[in-house]
Amino acid sequence: MAELALQDVRKSFGAVDVIKGVDLEIKDGEFTVFVGPSGCGKSTLLRMIAGLEEVTSGDIMIDAEVVTDEEPFDREIAMVFQSYALYPHMTVAENMAFALRLQGMSKPERRKVVEQAAEVLKITPLLDRRPAQLSGGQRQRVAIGRAIVREPKVFLFDEPLSNLDAELRVQMRIEIARLHGELKSTMIYVTHDQTEAMTMADRIVVLRDGLVEQVGAPTDLYDDPDNMFVAGFIGSPKMNFLSVAATGPRQVSLGGLSLDLPQLKNDLNVGTEYALGVRPEHLFGGEGPGLTMQIEVVEQLGQTAYVHGRLGAEAQPVVVELRDQRPKTGQTIEITFDLSRATLFDAQEQRVR
Amino acid sequence: MTVKTHKTKPPRKRRGGFGSKQEQRFAYLMLLPALALVLIFRVIPLIWGFFLSLTNVDTLGNGDWVGFANYARAANDPTFQDSLINTVILLATLPIWVMLPMLLAILIHQGVPGGKFYRAVYFFPAVLSSVIIGAIFSVVLRYDGSLNNMLGAVGIDAIDWLGSSSNALGSLIAVQLWSTFGMGVLIFMSGLATVPDDIIEAARIDGAGFWQRLFLVIVPSLRPIIEFVAVVTTIGVLTSMFGLIYVLTGGGPGTSTTLPEFLIWLEQGKLNRPGYAAAISMILFVMMGGIAWMQVRIMSRNTNL
Known part of the structure; x- marks a missing residue:
């Protein structure tokens, strides 16, 4: 149980800056997810917290104590790797007890601690097997068990589910969330999968190119993104971005249609181009103005269907979520805008509020 | 519901392997040259050698069937016994043959400055023929050679490296070690490359210091490689030291550097006793067979690692 703070943390590999100044505070017991596309520096940042990667400048603090130059073990963290x-x-038991053995704990005591952790993770029958005799999911449980027995201040997970198949991934996701509920430890979890981030996190840190784009609760990021990157990265299918022109201080035009955005606090520059962000589920069944769309592709999931097509005379590509319907390719449907949920972004891809 | 049963031809059972008969015939044809080579140069000489060992023929081909007399003679032959004792001494140094290249490989793998240079230098002797190595070291190690000159310069008395029966075998082993350990370094380097960084990082997080990481994580991960190098080295020293012995010591002084392999040549080529030489060859073959069997067992035990 611990708080963690990063203060202007930077990392360069030679002339290449990988982490370009990250400030972050993680509260005690919080489940924080670092998410971002590959190469955004999220794993590097986690490895810096673990002490496996040197920090070029800045400080890392655990429980208000600077640990920037401490050995990984002295930071009292535990890490679960993607490759297990x-x-x-x-054996599994020896794997889990390795850290305790190095600390000089007696064998019977070690066995007791390991058995307790094995109970939690339901791997008791595996204790005397070797890793090679286990499946991927079992190995990942053992790796988590190895972290638990240490009773670390902070748990670090580096894309732990990436090597598992889809079904197992969902199952392990729930188990890790449950584990967090039981242990109430501070956990940092790295993933490139926004679904994992949305479902597990107390708070999500969205990273791009070594910088934090936005930090917040999953629903905050979903409903109220700070910029186009976060808006596009969080949510699946992606948010639609439609190019619009401002025709008034709180009005834009799209395909000859005037859309009013009374929620804006700042005036728009008339004549300037903006990007209107509308999520697929906010493009149907609303009460706002409408445009026609020709359906090009239908992804039918049963209850919902994602319909890809082009909108209006400008033929801007959009994805629309339809519920309880059976749309067909080639059909033309009417799209209505729920403008109260729409977001607007300027040419710098920043949110216009 | 009724199920109609039709009389059908039972599916033709496929012979083992895949591909049409024609393909299979072609495959056997392609295997034939290799098979012929093994037969002509391995199997037939082995059988021939075994029958030879039961006779007392000379190089002219005159001789009689003597049964197992040659084997009985080997059991009582002090020279052969000495050669076996020398073999045991040689095998007792095996840990050095394995540990030295492993240690050097780990140091290079850890990123010692100039690691690539060391690797190349260590490997270099492996490309030299044993005769050249023998010639080099007969200059270095002889009584008035460069090693003793060097020792003299720092005030140490000259040592008879090759001429005294207490030093000769040790010198021989040292020279052979020098000429072959580079191969061991290379094998260990490739083995180290298969130890994932993740595991070593996990050990760091678990609190293992450098030596603990080395002995509790890296070396155990290398166990299959260690056993492989041990077996290969054992077979190597038992079968490929002839050139060095021939050039450096000639098996002497006395029998102090005579190994079974060298003795076979002596009996066959010098003493004109092919039958007896064949008997010793068979004994050496059985010894090697035992080691090969151990190798197979060790490797199959490591399959789940």
Whole structure:
């Protein structure tokens, strides 16, 4: 149980800046997810917190204590790797007890702690097997078990579910969330999968190119993104971005249609181009103005269908979520805008509020 | 519901392997040259050698069937016994043959400055023929050679490296070690490349210091490689030291550097006793067979690592 703080943390590999100044505070017991596209520096940042990667400048603090130059072990963190990183020559029990053995804990005591953790993770029957004899999901449980027995201040997860198949991933996602509920430890979880981030996090940190784009609760990021990157990255299918021109201080035009945005606090520059962000579920069944769309592709999921097509005379590509309907390719449907949920972005891709 | 049963031909059972008969015939044809080579140069000489070992023929081909007399003679032959003792001494140094290249490979792998240079230098002797190595070291190690000159310069008395029966075998082993350990370094380097960084990082997080990471994580992960190098080295020293012995010591002084392999040549080529030489060859073959069997067992035990 611990708080964690990053103060202007930077990392360069030679001339390449990977982390370009990150400030972040993580509260005690919080489940924080670092999310971003590959190459955004999220794993590097996690490895810096773990002490596996040197910090070029800035400070890392755990419980108000600067640990920037401490060895990984002295930071009292535990890490779960994507590749599991189990010791192949040790049994499951030996793997889990390795850290305790190095601390000089007696064998019976070690066994007791390991058995308790195994109970939690339902891997008791596996304790005397070797990693090579386990499936991917079982190995990941063992890796989590190895972290639990340490009773660390902070748990670090580096894309732990990426090597598992889809079904197992969903199952493990729930188990990790449950584990967090039981242990109430501070956890930092890295993933490139926004669904994992949305479903598990107390708070999401969206990273791009070594910088934090936005920090917030999953629903905050979804409903109230600060910029186009976050708006597009969070949510699946992606938010639609329609190019519009301002025709009044709180009015834009799209395909000859005037759309009023009374929620804006600032005036728009008349004549300037903006991007109107509307999520697929806010494009149908609303009460606002409407445009026609020709359906090009239908992704039918049963209850919902994602319909891809082009909108109006300008033929801007959009995705629309339809519920309880059976649309067909080639059909023309009427799109209505729920403008109260729409967001607007300027040419710098920043949110216009 | 009724199920109609039709009389059908039972599916033709496919012979093992895949591909048409024609393809299979072609495959056997392609295997034939290799098979012929093994037969002509391995299997037939082995059988021939075994029968030879039961006779007392000379190089001219005159001789009689003597049964197992050659084997009985080997059991009582002090020279052969000495060669076996020398073999045991040689095998006792095996840990050095394995540990030295492993240690150097780990140091290079850890990123010692100039690691690539060391790797190349260590490997270099492996491309030299044993005769050249023998010639080099007969200059270095002889009584008035450069090693003793060097020792003299720092005030240490000259040592008879090759001429004294207490030093000769040790010198021989040292020279062979020098000429072959580079191969071991290379094998260990490739083995180290297969130890994932993640595991070593996990050990760091678990609180293992450098030596603990080395002995509790890296070395155990290398166990299959260690056993492989041990077996290969054992077979190597038992079968490929002839050139060095021939050039450096000639098996002497006395029998102090005579190994079974060298003795076979002596009996066959010098003493004109092919039958007896064949008997010793068979004994050496059985010894090697035992080691090969161990190798197979060790490797199959490591399959789940």
